[in-house]
Amino acid sequence: MSGSETRPEFAALWRQWQGARHGGDGAGPRAPEPLLLAAYAEHRLSEASAAGVEAWLAENSEGIEDLIAAHAVLDQPEAASAQVIERALSLVPASGINVVPFERPRPRVTGLRLALAWSGMAASIAATGLVGFVLGSDAYSSFTGTDQDSQISLSQQLFTPPTSILGDPGEEPNT
Amino acid sequence: MADDNELAALLAGDRRAWDRFVRRYAGLIVSAVRSLVREGTEVEDIVQEVFTRLCKDDFRLLRSYDPARAGLTTWLTIVARSTARDLQRRYRPPMSAIEDVPETALAVTDSHAEPLKLPADLLSPRQQLVVTLLYEREMDVAEIARLLGVDPQTVRSTHHKAMLKLRSYFATENR
Numbered sequence: 001m002s003g004s005e006t007r008p009e010f011a012a013l014w015r016q017w018q019g020a021r022h023g024g025d026g027a028g029p030r031a032p033e034p035l036l037l038a039a040y041a042e043h044r045l046s047e048a049s050a051a052g053v054e055a056w057l058a059e060n061s062e063g064i065e066d067l068i069a070a071h072a073v074l075d076q077p078e079a080a081s082a083q084v085i086e087r088a089l090s091l092v093p094a095s096g097i098n099v100v101p102f103e104r105p106r107p108r109v110t111g112l113r114l115a116l117a118w119s120g121m122a123a124s125i126a127a128t129g130l131v132g133f134v135l136g137s138d139a140y141s142s143f144t145g146t147d148q149d150s151q152i153s154l155s156q157q158l159f160t161p162p163t164s165i166l167g168d169p170g171e172e173p174n175t
Numbered sequence: 176m177a178d179d180n181e182l183a184a185l186l187a188g189d190r191r192a193w194d195r196f197v198r199r200y201a202g203l204i205v206s207a208v209r210s211l212v213r214e215g216t217e218v219e220d221i222v223q224e225v226f227t228r229l230c231k232d233d234f235r236l237l238r239s240y241d242p243a244r245a246g247l248t249t250w251l252t253i254v255a256r257s258t259a260r261d262l263q264r265r266y267r268p269p270m271s272a273i274e275d276v277p278e279t280a281l282a283v284t285d286s287h288a289e290p291l292k293l294p295a296d297l298l299s300p301r302q303q304l305v306v307t308l309l310y311e312r313e314m315d316v317a318e319i320a321r322l323l324g325v326d327p328q329t330v331r332s333t334h335h336k337a338m339l340k341l342r343s344y345f346a347t348e349n350r
Contacts, residue, residue, distance in 0.1 A: 010334075013341040014310040017298075034253040038245035041253070043324030051300040058303035062260065064312060067322060069210045070252045078209065080201030084219055088201060088226040092193040 021059075029056040037063065041070040179242055186234050197226065203248055207255035212263070225258045297344055302337035305330055 032040070032053050039045050040053040057063045185192035201222070208221045229237045240250055298306070301323075308314045308322070320327040 009342075010338050011310060013338055013345065014306055016345055017306070017341050018311075034250055034257060035239070035241060035244050038249040038253050041249050042245055044245060054300035054304040058300065058307045061311070064308065066253050066256050069207060069256060070249050071322070072210070078202050078206040080205045080222070081219075084205065084222055085197055085201050087219070087223050088197040089194055091226055091230050092190055 029059070031060070031063070032056060037066065038070065041067050178247065182237075182240075182242070182247075186238060193230070200248070200251055203251060204255045207252040208259045211256055211259045221259045221262055222255075224262060225255045228254070228258060294344075298337050298340060302333055302340070305333045306337050309334060 029052060036045075036049075036053060040050055045053065057067065181192055181195065185196055204222050204225050205218065208218050208225070212218050212221060236254070240247065304323070305319060308319045309316075314322070316327045316330045319330045323330070
């Protein structure tokens with residue numbers, strides 16, 4: 001015990017008080033949560049908030065030891081062994097890394113390109129249909145014996161390129 | 176703050192942040208546990224349990240920490256000691272040889288005597304705590320002042336007022 005504050009009379013009063021307290025109904029203050037006790041240890045609480053913690057501390061020697069340790073540990077922390085560190089690291093697996101999958105890049109298709117694509121498809125269908133019609137028409141003519149001398153087949157009309165824009169198809173092209 | 180950013184990254188699931196957290200605070204947690212437990216393997220197991228509690232259920236305990244209320248090191252120290260105490264109680268129920276129990280604890284209480292009930296507000300929480308630290312923990316005034324974050328004169332004054340109250344109360348009761 002320290003100096004002048006601990007006169008025998010005071011010690012006797014304290015023992016009398018302790019004896020009377022422990023003869024009571026035993027209901028004491030609730031244990032503060034760790035964050036509240038930590039705030040008290042750092043002297044961050046208001047007087048009113050601190051009163052609840054102090055009432056609990058006065059009846060709980062473990063709490064007082066935690067308070068003392070909170071200061072002592074900060075002064076001289078130990079070094080942890082490699083085994084301790086490895087065990088703790090294994091608690092969060094490598095797959096715990098938050099991997100964000102990249103979306104496959106899609107080519108951006110503008111309206112113009114889309115229109116051209118559909119137009120091309122329509123044109124190819126039209127051309128295919130026309131060729132089919134022409135070939136079918138020629139085949140029909142040959143099967144039915146239609147006079148072919150008086151008319152040029154539809155396919156020749158369609159697929160023989162003109163020698164000039166204004167000239168006769170029978171003329172020799174100019175060299 | 177850098178620590179807040181680190182904590183945020185850890186809570187977001189960044190494995191590297193967890194690695195840094197473990198390496199930085201493992202020593203502190205070992206020190207906190209060793210202040211309660213001496214045996215080497217038991218210390219390692221308890222330290223692992225502390226880290227397990229911190230990251231369990233998507234870091235639920237770590238998410239409860241609020242940097243605005245207390246420092247992380249202080250909070251971790253208290254959590255570590257609380258975990259150590261829980262595990263010690265779970266695996267080693269408190270037992271004492273009968274020779275070690277003082278005779279006063281074995282005494283049969285006189286059921287006819289009314290236990291003295293102290294008024295709840297006889298001493299303030301601060302007065303209770305100062306008196307407990309002085310007489311039960313046998314700490315000196317300077318240590319108590321450091322622990323409570325007050326001036327040593329405040330400790331003396333608090334003690335003196337507490338003694339006056341106790342003296343007055345028991346003098347009245349004994350009449």
